[in-house]
Amino acid sequence: ELKVEQNPLFLSMQEGKNYTIYCNYSTTSDRLYWYRQDPGKSLESLFVLLSNGAVKQEGRLMASLDTKARLSTLHITAAVHDLSATYFCAVVSNTGNQFYFGTGTSLTVIP
């Protein structure tokens, strides 16, 4: 079974600082997704990374994918309070018929 691990699980950071969330997965996959979830709400799609070396940016968030290292990163630049949420990465299985979600990273941005 494909395993997906994120770290850190919990992240408390000050406004204006930079930080990176890491997503490691255990077997070959060339599609990785990042989602954001606010408390009690559903999942909001942030990025879809489809190939090795893919990089996507939206506002203060930038995601990248290294399929050889089986690693994706979500970089936060100059954090603001509105970014406080839980972030999940998800990887498509080799058979292509299932998502495997990471453990999630709960981010709190402190004013």
Add this chain to the structure above:
Amino acid sequence: DTEVTQTPKHLVMGMTNKKSLKCEQHMGHRAMYWYKQKAKKPPELMFVYSYEKLSINESVPSRFSPECPNSSLLNLHLHALQPEDSALYLCASSQGGVHYGYTFGSGTRLTVV
């Protein structure tokens, strides 16, 4: 229409009740999914319907019964639930499999008393 609509948004039910969750999409997606999510945890896959047929059942207890009446509609029938079944239930759809990513519904917050 680019949404997945779930009803109700909140549901409180007793352990002897029978209730149903409903999910609807009009994007022409051929795959639909039910997920269960406990607080602070990632979503867990329950069922997958592909072209209106059940293709994956992740060993879900029989007190959860899915139904896909047509390509736009997915139901989850609930009977004799336990308090530990209290969770956020998410429906999702995709164009033709997970390679196209998911569109998630807003979820149903279920409380079993």
